[in-house]
Amino acid sequence: MLAPSQAAGRDSLRDSVRRLWPLMRPHRRRLTAGGVCIVIYVLCWPLLAALAGRLIPAIGAGDLATTLQAVLLALLVFLVQKAAQFGQDTLLAGPALGVSRTLRQQLFARLQRLEFASLDKLSAGDLTYRLTEDADRVGEVIYKTIQDTTPSALQLLAVLGYMLWLDWPLALATLLLAPLVALLVSAFGARVMTAAEQSQRQVSELAGLLAEAIAGLPLVRAYAAEAWLQRRFDAEVEQHRRARYRTLRLLALQHPVVGFLEAGGILTVLLIGAWRIQTGQLDAQGFSSYVAALLMLIDPIAHLTTNFNELQQGQASLQRLRAIEREPVEPPDHPGASDLGAVRGELVLEAIAFGYDPGQPVLNGLDLRVEPGQVVALVGPSGAGKSTLFSLLLRFNVAQRGRVLLDGRDLADLRAAELRRAVALVPQQSQVFSGTVAEAIAFGRPATPEQIQRAARLANADGFIEALPSGYGSRVEERGRNFSGGQLQRLAIARAVLGDPALLLLDEATSALDAEAEDAVQRGLSQAMAGRTVLVIAHRLATVQQAERIVVLAGGRIVEQGSHNQLMAHGGRYRDLCRRQFIQLES
Structure with missing residues (x-):
């Protein structure tokens, strides 16, 4: 034996x-x-x-x-x-x-x-x-x-x-x-x-x-x-x-x-x-x-x-x-999955429940409706479910209960690649792959030089790119170490808008920048957001006061929502968060 x-x-x-x-x-x-x-x-x-x-x-x-x-x-x-x-x-x-x-x-x-x-x-x-x-x-x-x-x-x-x-x-x-x-x-x-x-x-x-x-x-x-x-x-x-x-x-x-x-x-x-x-x-x-x-x-x-x-x-x-x-892989598209076609950008979340560990929900019965072209800010303490919500919208994770609808169509019924072409993410810390500037913006997608330049203009990045020795052919080194944080963030915005997404997800894209760089990036964001449905994760509340609607999350639920002035007048969690960040309380 x-x-x-x-x-x-x-x-x-x-x-x-x-x-x-x-x-x-x-x-x-x-x-x-x-x-x-x-x-x-x-x-x-x-x-x-x-x-x-x-x-x-x-x-x-x-x-x-x-x-x-x-x-x-x-x-x-x-x-x-x-x-x-x-x-x-x-x-x-x-x-x-x-x-x-x-x-x-x-x-x-x-x-x-x-x-x-x-x-x-x-x-x-x-x-x-x-x-x-x-x-x-x-x-x-x-x-x-x-x-x-x-x-x-x-x-x-x-x-x-x-x-x-x-x-x-x-x-x-x-x-x-x-x-x-x-x-x-x-x-x-x-x-x-x-x-x-x-x-x-x-x-x-x-x-x-x-x-x-x-x-x-x-x-x-x-x-x-x-x-x-x-x-x-x-x-x-x-x-x-x-x-x-x-x-x-x-x-x-x-x-x-x-x-x-x-x-x-x-x-x-x-x-x-x-x-x-x-x-x-x-x-x-x-x-x-x-x-x-x-x-x-x-x-x-x-x-x-x-x-x-x-x-x-x-x-x-x-x-x-x-x-x-x-190791488990991302679930494949089901056999009946379909393409998106033209997207207006209406977003509806119905009774969403999701948790990474059984018995510990991150989102619990969340309902949210975002109209096409609307700018909505998501605020709340760490662990409230803001980043998890973004992962559901990109279908990195799938809700255990409830539905996420884009233009009335369940995300589970769409092809993942088609969905991600319609939804673009600008993360807090931009990661730009090495290569030329044009390649960093295109990011593997077929694009003409004119389309790349248009995306750069929308992101307020064309000025510094054209000032480079080789323009759009200039090299981006490993981890983008030859560019400033503000320049990298504007490249990330150009990368996001190149595919003309209907839904733009911004994960506090200016929180790590100094005032001058933040101003340049904010101008790029303002141009990139025009005509799109936008969700913004906001850690610094001073950056979202102009949002059409602010949604306050706590414990995986929406506890307050409204404009900055409405929430300040309400005197609830949002006002308390603003007070902690020394934001002017008078509306």
Whole structure:
């Protein structure tokens, strides 16, 4: 009966093959051609062993003619074998790299569809490690498996078959050592896989800390917290060193143990061979061929041992990649989902209830109606449900009860891509992808230069863009670090209005800006909002006093709504919030 770790290892290997095999199918032709090269390469080994059996006695007897003939034949066999080896290595590299590429592409595509609750659980550093290092390791293991492990295993079989044909009693004695070696390799492999998983977890944690530290270095310096961060980093590095050392120590122990068994086996075979020659059951040429074949077993056994350990590490990487596949993704459009068509921008929420955790509702029986072209501000304390409401409007989340209607049509009945073309978000902290300014505004959508320039004018961004050395062709560096916060925010507004959305969602788009930048962005927002239905999340109440309607949320419900003057006169929560922010109370 298999031990639990061995059974788990076998199941894991079976799962790995089942996961990767469909990715290998498109490369059948190259795999077949590479397989032919492998067969030629492997069959050359018994031929070389047979030639060694002729060559060694001829050298001992001083037979120059036989020696020369055997050397020339061996050179010819070597030439054919090395040509076949080159063929297998080059032909099989393509499928291995192709599988790694496809696996990475599939996982990134799934990553883009993960539910946001799942994304929040995974750190950026960990995901980066999985999609780079882990994916590369899986590709390397596939390559070694088909380019090195398979030929080594076939070489073992071919050479052992030749040894059995030469002298089966001597070959059987040799084979008695094989189960012991296999058990040792398997036992070491299971422990190596466990150690490798721990090591990879530590690398992921280290990558996560690095990503966090690099992004937060200005804050660290501002608080003179360098020593604290260095201690955290040193501790993570030490944990990684220890985890990696455990893996390397296991590998270091395995090689001498297995090597000692191999050496002992060879010496035992030599002793038995000498006895069989003395008793006349084997001649010198046959024994020379047998010893040559025996020596040919050492290299493939070493390769199989090393590759088995790498296979275990590759399985650990594949399991980490498959963990992404097990995370829930955004629900797909249902079969009857339809396009939006022309949108006026009427928004109705009917008895909406939603919670991220069961029993803890964020929105609870919320009703709201927004007329086309109306500007509505959402205010309230943190946790009141303002951002959650935006996530429902973009269908990042789906209400557990109630309906969200856009122009009388339930969002659940619309195609998500069509909905998101009609609803645009301007977040509080603008993230602009690297590329040209024009690419940052277009954001993957087909757009003419005229359309991009029009969006920039609406966002009050055309002035600073045209002043750049290359205008709309100027580069936006990583994280937009070569632009100011106000410029980035105006690029984000241009990006939002490029598709002419009917519904504009503003998540306090000016709260992180200074007065001058805020004024420029506000002008852009005023132009972008014209003729659209607009919902504004407001943390600073001074920015929403001109909204047509202000909706006050608390506990997932609407507790007050009206204009600024109406709510101030009412004397409720809104007035209290204004008082706390030192806003003039007289209307």
